[in-house]
Every structure is written in structure tokens, then in C-alpha cells.
Amino acid sequence: MKTLIHRQIATVLLAGVAFMATPALASTAANTVIQNSVTVSFSDAANNAQPDVTASVSITVNLVASAPLVSVDPTSINPATGNTSYDIDYTVTATANGPDLYLISSASVNTDMNGAPAFSGAASVALGATTVANPASAGDTTIEVPFDAIADGSVNGLAAGDTIILNPGMPNEESVVIAAGGIDESTGASTNVVTLTLETALNESHAIGSIIGQQRTVTVTVLTASTTLPATSGTHVVTTTFTSQEDGAVTVDGDETTITVVRPVLTVLKYVRNVDNAVTGTGARTVNSATYYTAGVGGNPGDLMEYLIVVDNTAAGAVEATDIIITDPIPQFITYESGSLRIDPATADANGSGTWQVVADGSSDNDAGTYDSANETVIFYAGAGGDDATAEGGSLDADEFSFVKFQVRIDN
DSSP: OHHHHHHHHHHHHHHHHHHHTSOOOSOOOTTOEEEEEEEEEEEOTTOOEEEEEEEEEEEEOOOOOOOOEEEEEOSEEEEEOTTOEEEEEEEEEOOSSSOEEEEEEEEEEEESBSSOOEEEEOSEEEEOEEEOSSOBOTTOSEEEEEOOSOOSSOBTTBOTTOEEEESTTSTTOEEEEEEEEEEEOTTHHHHSEEEEEESSOOSSOBOTTOEEEEEEEEEEEEEOOSOBSSSSEEEEEEEEEEEESSOTTOEEEOOOEEEEEEOOOOEEEEEEEESSSOOOOBSOEEETTEEEBSBOOOOOTTOEEEEEEEEEEOSTTOOOEEEEEEEEEOOTTEEEOTTOOEEEEEESOTTOOSOOEEOOSSSSSSSSEEEETTTTEEEEEOSBTOBTTTTBOEEEOTTEEEEEEEEEEEOO
16 A cells, blocks of 8 residues: 555656756746646555545745836936926836836935936836746747636736737847737636737747736826026936835836036126217127117207116026016116117017017006106116016027116206
8 A cells, every 4th residue: 555655656757857857937926826736546455446545745936036127218308497397208027937016215425516307207116027838839829827826807906908028128128019908817817827918919929937027107207496596507307216115125226317407697787879969988898789888878958868788598507587577777867768768679680680679668568667757767678578468578599688778868
């Protein structure tokens, strides 16, 4: 009787050796239930066969946490402006043998900024994952994967419509999508295998145990600090970290994104000319066919003088400037000349576009300026789109100028 039992056990062991001779698995999917049964047959002393006796035990494969693959878009935002939100997209691909939740945290190294950015958006990303249960060949539209022991229309966090990456990070990596209704768990309980149907055929072959990782894109929004100090530009270098909830020691940083915040630096120059009596001064500038001077221009009592104001946004590294408002109080001994407001709102020509737009003295008449008679002040809402009705200045792109002019008369 002992010899018979030994023979049966030997048969079981040999079967096990034959199984191990098959290609080694790269990995086995988490939540796979592996059931192992043993059968012992025997007879009584009279050599009458007795019913077999069996025993079984099952093991469940654990999740082995693995850092996901992360790609970043963009890696540079330049130029950016202060107190403005920018989105950074992270494409995250699972490389574990089962589903995991990855916690997202962001930090920034800040140079020449008056503070740190604020972060919002995705706080975590859940990624499903499994492995190939039977070899998959190029041209196949289905993949067999281990059953996760729950018939719920998904397998190890993967569902219809999900983008999955086979062999992520490997030379034969490829991306496919699980088709609608593409998870067949009907044989899961009996064969321990689930069939995934794909929207397109495979281009590559994939061995047993190859990782199948879900790929998702998440967005982190960065609100830049309000301004740069003391320079005209500063940077936030943003790093976002993904940490496995299963194992906090498993973590990966996405590539850095450098956000270059540029502060607009406008220059303003003021010129004058004597309209009634031509006077040649110094620092001449011709705009729209008339010549003005920064100094050396005089006039007699009663002479009509014309001021030119030039707003210049052409400095190296210039960025868009917005809400540009010019305020010019009329000093003692001169009087504003009614109806003389003019603007050339935005042009790349340093000598003007060639045309002046008439601006009415009144306020709230939907043009680019006003004369505040109560305070004896000229106000222009310079740049493109300025409007006195809303009291909002216009904008200048990099390499643009805004020209305004008005006239005064020297008091007698």
C-alpha cells in the first residue's frame, strides 16, 4: 500500500516538474486565485478499489507595487504671467501586476518670484493592471488574462473603453483600447481566465506574464505667484510625484516643468512741439509726419502746444501688457485745448501707423480717452481695446507702441 501511495505522489511531482518546464512567467496578475488539488487513490486489503480522497488549497496572488511610467506635457511654459493658471498634463501608465491608486503631490523650486505657486486639480489616479495569461500574437483582437475572482464587468480595475499598454516601457510596447462590451468573464470561475476584446488588432506579440497597464492622463493646475522680484522674469520649476497607496516607498517623479513668469516692463516718453511757432528742440521724434522734441521747445503766451506720449513695449523679452491707462494732469499756466485728444492705439511702427483716431472729451462714450475737467486731467485708455465707458485700458503685444497726443495753450 505504501508503494502505491508513493507511486501516486511521484506522479503528482512529475506533473509539477513538467509544468515548471514551460516558459517562466514575467509576472502573475494580482488577485489571481491559484487552486492546487491533490488526489489519492487506494484499495483495501482485498485489493478492492476505494473512493479517491482529495484535498485542495488555494492562494491569492498579491499586488506587487510598481512605480508607474509618467510623461509630462509641457516641460516648459514660456512666457507665463503672474497670478495666472496653467495646466500640466501627466500621462501615467501602470507597470504593476494589479490595480493601485497613486497619490499625486506637487512642489516647486521658485527663483526670483515673490512666492510659491498654488496647486489644484488631480489629487490621485487609479490605474488598473493585469498580465497576459496565454500568448498573444500580432493580428489577434483578443487577449486572455487571469480572472480576479469577481465577476463584475471589469478585471483588476480594467473596464471597457480603457486604454491599456502591453509591455509598458519595453521595445514591443503598444497601446490598444478595450472594446465596448469587451470583457468576457463567463469562463472566469471555471477556467480562471477572462477574455479582453480589443478595438483594433495587435501589432506585436506578447508572451505569457507580460504586464498590461492602464494608461490615463491627469491634469495638475498651477497658479503662478503674483509677480517677479526683483528681476523682470522668474521661474517656478514644478515637480509632481506619484506614490503608490499600496506601498508608500514606491514613488516616481514626473519630468520637471519650468514655468517662466515674465513681468511686462513698459517705457514711456513724453515729447512736445509748438504748433503755432515752429521751434527746433533736442531729442527729436517724428510720429505720423509731425516732429516732437523731448527738450528745448519754448513758446509765447497764447501759443498752442502739442504733447506726444509714447508707450513703448519693445524691450528685449517684452510680453503682452494689459490695462494700460495714461493719466496726465494739466499743470498751472497752461489750459487744455478742447477737442484735441487723439490716439494711435497699437502699432509695431516706431513712427506711428500714419493715422490718428479722434477721442471725444466726454467720458463713457466708448472711445479711448476723456478730459476730466473737474480735475483738469487728460486720461487715455491706451493700447488696443481701451474703453472709457468701462475705464479699462487696452493691451500692447510685445514689439508694439501706443501713441497719444493732446494740445494745450500757454496762458496769456
